[in-house]
Amino acid sequence: MHDAAPAKGPIGALVDLHGGRPALSRHVHVSAEHGFVYFSNPKVACSSTKASLNLAVAARSGQPLELRSMEQIHDRGHNPLASPRELGWKRFGAMLRDPQVLRFSFVRDPLKRFVSAYLSKLDEAKRGSGQSRRLFAHLGWEQGHPLSLQDFAALVRADETVRELDPHWRLQRRQIGFDVVDFGFIGDHAAFARDFELIARRIFGAPVEVFDTRTAFGRFTRPSDVEVTEQVRRDVAAAYAEDYAMLDEIRARGLGQMAA
Template sequence: MDPDVVNVTWRAMREYFPHRGLAYHVHALPEHGIVYVKNPKAACSTVLLWMDRLHTGDYDFSPENVHTDNRLPKVAEVGRRRIARMLSGEGYSFTFVRDPLRRFQSAYLDKIVNSDRWRGQIQVALGQDPDPERPVSLDEFVAGVERQDPIGEMDPHWRPQHINVMTDLISYDHIGRIETFEDDLETIRKATGLPEVPVEVRNRAKGDAVADTFTDRPDLEERVRAIYARDFEIFGY
């Protein structure tokens, strides 16, 4: 990659995460020359654990929540400017994406059906009083997401992926897909000369439980496709 083509700064990246810590979404291993930008609901847990094992050499490490309990270097340790330079071409940058429909379904099941933490966001978007005890239907979820501003209001778990991974700002060395995860991870490993470490796949196929919903609701599928039209275009789904 030509570092003159992309000029990534921490301030520019912060524009994509006005209400959430950017440090939570970018992880760099300078000793290995790699930098990863998280895209929620697209194999984040699996990639973070793989990177932790790369960094520590502890292949038995398997915390319940690798997002909070990993031992990866903090942004403050690596330095914002160094990470920005790595994303501008000094490092090997990568991320992972997912079929937008499957990702949307997974977000609904995991964050709305099986959790009450995020329901209030959708209810507020619909003009309702937030009540985490009240279920949110798939129709309501679609309608609520449609009304949210992608950058300022959408949660990263269902926000368009091209915004999460900042494709207008970052020119990646590799954008993998979770549908071909093993092959893509091997491509990254070989390109960077990384050692082989055990990969523990986490949270697989949570979206399958609602995968048939759109089969009987082409109207909802069409609306969801419209929300993520840019993702379909950029990532070729």
């Protein structure tokens, strides 16, 4: 039996942000052996990051690992990186405090992330996704109800519950626990190749091959396929003001620079 998560402190705060221990465990990837904690951020190269890290850890431990589908990438039992629950909450808490452990994540321009989330989860062609079913059920809509990008932007601006309903479009600030975790590095999605190499060098002492799920499984979203109006920009800027402020804080605190 796994030890219970402490009710207070960083773990308790992270549990509250994620709405429970299972959700927190689902989005955090830990290697005690290699000394890192990765806080995944959906729609911010999280699948490629998870796949690349798992393959690198497996290779260094002599563990055979093949990733032939997105389902395998998200299957925790298929991959060597542990969740906080699997590691044990006390050990996870110690890794949150240990100055030798690299705690990191990636962030993205909020408007670009929002558009990507809409296109991949809520666009008319994606109405079968779990995210669209959950959102439409929450709103009391039939699955055929029209929902444009403009409509969705207005919704998340007007209703915080809708904005926080799913990790793919919730505040990044909450998703990664920015105000709770003592991060050593926060990478920029726009410079993913550069920043992932910095992370790999810090963890493994050398670059590792990036497993790009977009090319491996054809998982592309094309922002050019949808019109981003000025009203959408205003709505996203208002709804995700905390994320824009977070990006400024990351720059001001030097969290986008890897410490020596």
